[in-house]
Amino acid sequence: MNTLFDKIWDAHVVQHVADGPDQLYIDRLYCHEVTSPQAFDGLRRRGIRPLRPTRITCMPDHNIPTLHQDQPISDPVGRKQVETLAQNVKEFGLTHYGLMDERNGIVHVVGPERGLTQPGMTIVCGDSHTSTHGAVGAIAFGIGTSEVEQVMASQCILQTKPKTMRITIDGVLGRGVTAKDLALYLMSQLTTNGATGYFIEYAGEAIRALSMEGRLTLCNLSIEMGARGGMVAPDEVTFAYLKGRPEVPQGEAWDKMVEQWRELRSEPDAIFDKEIHFHADAVTPMVTYGTNPGMAIAIDGTIPASATESDKKALSYMGFHEGEKMLGKPVDYVFLGACTNGRIEDFRAFASIVKGRQKAQHITAWLVPGSWSVYRQIEAEGISDILTAAGFELRQPGCSACLAMNDDKVPAGKLCVSTSNRNFEGRQGAGSRTVLASPLTAAAAAVTGVITNPNDLL
Amino acid sequence: MKQPLTILQSSCVPLPLDNIDTDQIIPARFLKATDRKGFGDNLFRDWRYAPDGTPRDFVMNDPTYTGSILVAGENFGCGSSREHAAWAIADAGFRVVIARSFADIHRQNELNNFVLPLQVDKDFHTALLEAISRDPRATVTVDLPAQTVTIDATGQTAHFDINGYKKYCLTHALDDIDFLLENKDKIENYETQHCSTRR
Incomplete structure (x- = not known):
């Protein structure tokens, strides 16, 4: 008490x-x-x-x-x-x-x-x-x-x-x-x-x-x-x-x-x-490798052995294998936003990495502020200019690709490094694969095109 | 919606995976309805059907397994608070979910839809799955007033917990709003004492 x-x-x-x-x-x-x-x-x-x-x-x-x-x-x-x-x-x-x-x-x-x-x-x-x-x-x-x-x-x-x-x-x-x-x-x-x-x-x-x-x-x-x-x-x-x-x-x-x-x-x-x-x-810095948020490891770690049928099902869905490293895995999509990481500090963090760099060509990036107030602050602080110069587009606020109820759906089989909160099967679109990470790690993936330790770029 | 639950005897549909989240129970793209009807068709949608609608190899597509009791593993219903998950379970005809444990919000959502979340220990859970694997038609008797669950073939019985208030609601088909509306004076007394300004 x-x-x-x-x-x-x-x-x-x-x-x-x-x-x-x-x-x-x-x-x-x-x-x-x-x-x-x-x-x-x-x-x-x-x-x-x-x-x-x-x-x-x-x-x-x-x-x-x-x-x-x-x-x-x-x-x-x-x-x-x-x-x-x-x-x-x-x-x-x-x-x-x-x-x-x-x-x-x-x-x-x-x-x-x-x-x-x-x-x-x-x-x-x-x-x-x-x-x-x-x-x-x-x-x-x-x-x-x-x-x-x-x-x-x-x-x-x-x-x-x-x-x-x-x-x-x-x-x-x-x-x-x-x-x-x-x-x-x-x-x-x-x-x-x-x-x-x-x-x-x-x-x-x-x-x-x-x-x-x-x-x-x-x-x-x-x-x-x-x-x-x-x-x-x-x-x-x-x-x-x-x-x-x-x-x-x-x-x-x-x-x-x-x-x-x-x-x-x-x-x-x-x-x-x-x-x-x-x-x-x-x-x-941490990333997830499975289909629930507890299945997370240090970004330079290796995927652990499966303890249960549910773990095996998760790895099979993700197309990953135990003993593999997450670093270097090719990424298709990057999502910055959601109620987890859609605030001004998250956009500052993302910008700190992409500033002076370019979005990897094959990456589709959705940068979605959590509110209009955040959106306006991104503009006021000049962050939108940094993002644009690096090849990114700032979108309008909403829940977006966190649960893909709007048009922002990750296609089946594609891998998304996401600052959202859930990596459940199909969460970001039917068949999509999600790696949860921080805005810094998302930015590192967005410019290199692969899972990258943000400390290598800071 | 409000159907009393007292004693239920039924065969089971086994889905003994851990951490089944509410996005699997009902994917987000099916949350767009503005009423409570028809969610059962999309229960476990992406596990039941391929994107083109072809049935997958999944327990609910196997006519061997029928009944109004779903058997899951640990942490059933984790993730989103979407009550649509409980609506889908109820709409598909399930009245009881037996699991090793439940996520808190989903447990409450089941109760509020007159579906009983019934938590059992590992031994009983294992025995139940063995009974189903021996005979897919094996029945279980859930006695809510007595708070017991019995594997009929073996007679093995376990006690389960539920608070007295919710047990009364389920057995009498009453919901929380019925109760709260009867207690309006208490709410107003609370506000008089605690809310100096109506924020």
């Missing part, structure tokens, strides 16, 4: 249901177009309206094209889903950051950058990567559509309280090692279900040193270890990031909020159900 997680959770319990879950009050519900239509239908069927509409923010992100967003979406089914969201928010009086709205983007990029996501909050969305928002010191987790409907109807959710896990990373991350590599390293150590049933707090010197963008990347990937969510206690980095954002209090009210937020930390005598320690020295 006395953990940051317990403090926030306990402050939001409306009631403990006898021999059942807790009824938890929810401060923010985010909705996108894919997992919300059936929830809105449910409200209509029951003849009710959202209980607290001001706590709900909606935006389309999964289906939207990354070129010509000013024109109608060519896929009629995807278009209908985006239009259905627009109709639903109108009918129910909710906030909507629609297509071509300067506030639009991937929900997990937009929430923090607008300051809608704040320390101490409970935040849910019908999307597993809602864990991202924990980076500011919030309890944030993904839910199903029935639960989206629950929250719309009651501003509450019934949830069994997860166990708590603290992962402490001592030391300093080395050159060319990013928050993404740290997350892939943790997944490789804990496996893809090593944190199932837990909520993670990340702590230690290496976490404190991470920027807000880095913390968002790390918390985003908590779900890939099976955790409901991950969080970082708010500190000066958090407050500096949030200060002045459109949806946070300003002036005296801000100072008062910050004073409250400073209390949001695990006490020195806090007891976690599980404690794990790692040292930053052990982390190098």
Whole structure:
């Protein structure tokens, strides 16, 4: 007890249901177009309206094209889903950051950058990567559509309280090692279900040193270890990031909020159900070689022997063999973006490698900012000029090739080095093969055309 | 959708792989519907059918295996929170998924669709797969009120966990919203005490 997680959770319990879950009050519900239509239908069927509409923010992100967003979406089914969201928010009086709205983007990029996501909050969305928002010191987790409907109807959710896990990373991350590599390293150590049933707090010197963008990347990937969510206690980095954002209090009210937020930390005598320690020295640039994110190795490592039928199936799908090196494997596609790595720092990192170099001729590269705000900053900082000079094209924001619900699909058999979050079979398009990596490693592959250690180019 | 589940006797469809993610259960390109119908046709789509629609060598295409119980391995339903995965499982006629373990969000999604995620230990799991391999028509009896699962041919029984609240919901076909709407006064009391400003 006395953990940051317990403090926030306990402050939001409306009631403990006898021999059942807790009824938890929810401060923010985010909705996108894919997992919300059936929830809105449910409200209509029951003849009710959202209980607290001001706590709900909606935006389309999964289906939207990354070129010509000013024109109608060519896929009629995807278009209908985006239009259905627009109709639903109108009918129910909710906030909507629609297509071509300067506030639009991937929900997990937009929430923090607008300051809608704040320390101490409970935040849910019908999307597993809602864990991202924990980076500011919030309890944030993904839910199903029935639960989206629950929250719309009651501003509450019934949830069994997860166990708590603290992962402490001592030391300093080395050159060319990013928050993404740290997350892939943790997944490789804990496996893809090593944190199932837990909520993670990340702590230690290496976490404190991470920027807000880095913390968002790390918390985003908590779900890939099976955790409901991950969080970082708010500190000066958090407050500096949030200060002045459109949806946070300003002036005296801000100072008062910050004073409250400073209390949001695990006490020195806090007891976690599980404690794990790692040292930053052990982390190098990482890549995945299989079909779940836990199948990750150091970029200069060799593919390990298969322990199970599932491992063998994964290698067979990827066309890789145990004992092979990942370095030097030919790459066809590169994807920079997603709620994992679609923020300004990720584009700065990518640009730092491609600056003064050229995209390898055979590589198709999709560079997709996480939001219009990121897009504008890329332009303002001159990063777009660097990218253009190196032969890259900046696309318009959205989830894009992370799950290929729009036109950005990797063809069957092609290998994509991707900064997204999942390397599942067919995730980036039926038959596509995904290698998860950091923006630096993606950039190194984009200019050399093969899997390359970014430290060779930095 | 709301069908009570109490006692179920059925043969099983075995798919004992670990880490079956929700992208395999229902690929993203099938998430574009705005209603809950018809997802069963695309359950395990890319494992069931080649891109041209030809059936692949896959357990659901093998008439030897039928029934309303799916048997998976470790960490079933990991990945995306898409409830479409649970809709597809329910729509394809499954009422129970027996696995070594489940991913948290998917477990909840099954429960909210009146599909029982039933976690068993390694010994029972192995015994169950052996029974199915001996006789593909081998039946299992799931008794939700008693919280037991039995391999009928051998009589081997295991206890399984489910919280009392969700057990009541499943056996009585009640959902969480029914419960929450009955508790509106508690929500308003909470807001009066905790929410100084309506953010």
